Ligand SMILES: Cc1cc2nc3c(=O)[nH]c(=O)nc-3n(C[C@H](O)[C@H](O)[C@H](O)COP(=O)(O)OP(=O)(O)OC[C@H]3O[C@@H](n4cnc5c(N)ncnc54)[C@H](O)[C@@H]3O)c2cc1C
Ligand code: FES
């Protein structure tokens with residue numbers, strides 16, 4: 377029993393059906409195997425909060441949560457995510473889990489054009505779920521794969537630092 | 551925009567998700583040329599998007615349970631090929647029995663890439679600038695390879711052959727890496743020099759020493775980002791064996807690097823500069839080894 381048969385090699389651009397849970401809703405869509413997750417989210421599902429920048433893993437604009445962990449949606453094909461649970465910036469916003477981060481980014485001008493912001497927020501949330509009280513050095517380290525062309529990073533680090541303090545004083549890490 | 555006009559889009563391919571090693575090997579054998587296994591995809595997907603590679607079939611190996619898990623087996627830690635870079639940081643067995651890999655892990659890429667990239671993928675790719683392949687040399691690890699004729703184990707010393715070239719034959723899979731368990735009389739050190747955290751290193755190095763008190767009985771030192779393959783520096787190792795890591799021996803080991811390393815010419819980092827950085831890094835790490843930190 378191999379499960380593989382040679383006919384799979386014909387019509388490589390034929391679409392296949394993938395199913396996942398996106399932002400708490402079960403969805404199915406037809407994708408060509410070569411379609412990246414970021415393209416699927418933006419084009420097929422019209423969730424354009426996830427941004428496509430470099431499309432090669434360098435800028436961090438495309439970060440989403442896959443089964444609870446931050447990953448680059450440009451570094452995987454949608455077919456690979458079949459069966460997974462995905463949260464995009466829209467879902468994280470709706471559920472309120474990052475409301476404090478968003479408010480703090482706003483308050484401290486940690487965004488200007490906003491292109492990098494969804495990725496920054498997904499990564500900040502990842503960091504704070506792993507390390508309750510990160511140092512500024514830890515924060516910079518965690519953001520090393522997120523480019524921002526506008527802010528100079530200082531305000532972003534300030535905002536995450538402030539939320540980390542507030543959350544740990546409130547006694548939780550979530 | 552039409553997908554064909556877009557700058558960073560992969561060419562069309564078929565996709566097959568394998569459930570077992572046998573299924574993956576069989577699919578590879580039957581599909582012939584131009585097939586790639588995909589694990590974490592953190593190196594392969596960019597290569598496809600940039601059209602540096604255009605296979606006609608991708609075999610997804612990430613759902614193969616046999617490739618997963620970290621466990622003790624005799625005198626070894628068996629690290630399944632699908633162990634993610636982030637697990638090298640979080641898995642207690644790695645921290646206890648392969649602390650050199652645990653120490654190297656934070657230097658591999660960025661957090662989100664570590665969430666998907668796999669240990670087996672990193673070793674299979676054999677990027678000479680990568681941390682883990684070089685550490686398998688320092689650890690005297692063995693690579694378990696699954697192929698059509700069964701499995702075999704290859705010593706790390708015999709695995710890395712040339713630039714992105716390994717002992718893996720087409721269609722073969724890395725199933726696991728076996729690392730001898732870390733012992734009470736051993737010490738290790740790891741560091742790298744980069745322009746920016748998360749970047750590939752200008753020069754990096756890790757080492758594992760077996761000691762009697764302060765004396766070095768055995769030491770294995772491996773560099774990365776210094777040539778076409780991860781590189782053990784046997785001349786430097788030899789000068790240190792039997793020593794107490796006194797200043798003179800450390801200087802001699804640093805000098806021996808001239809014979810051990812031949813960094814390639816590159817516009818960005820001239821060979822003399824890379825050698826200098828390697829000497830600086832070696833001195834630092836041997837200092838730390840002596841202090842036992
Ligand atoms: C922005 C960025 C920065 C990075 N920085 C670093 C860094 O600093 N250090 C570093 O080491 N890496 C770095 N990486 C690469 C990353 O670590 C990759 O995850 C790793 O090199 C490959 O592992 P993978 O599981 O993603 O493999 P994939 O990308 O899936 O595969 C890579 C290759 O290995 C083959 N392969 C995979 N698994 C197996 C297996 N079990 N058996 C046989 N062949 C297999 C594939 O066919 C493919 O040819 C970086 C990547 C990016 C995008
Ligand atoms: S778009 Fe994914 S990292 Fe830049």
Ligand code: FES
Pocket residue numbers: 486487488489490491492493523524525526527
């Ligand atoms: S706010 Fe413009 S890129 Fe960060």
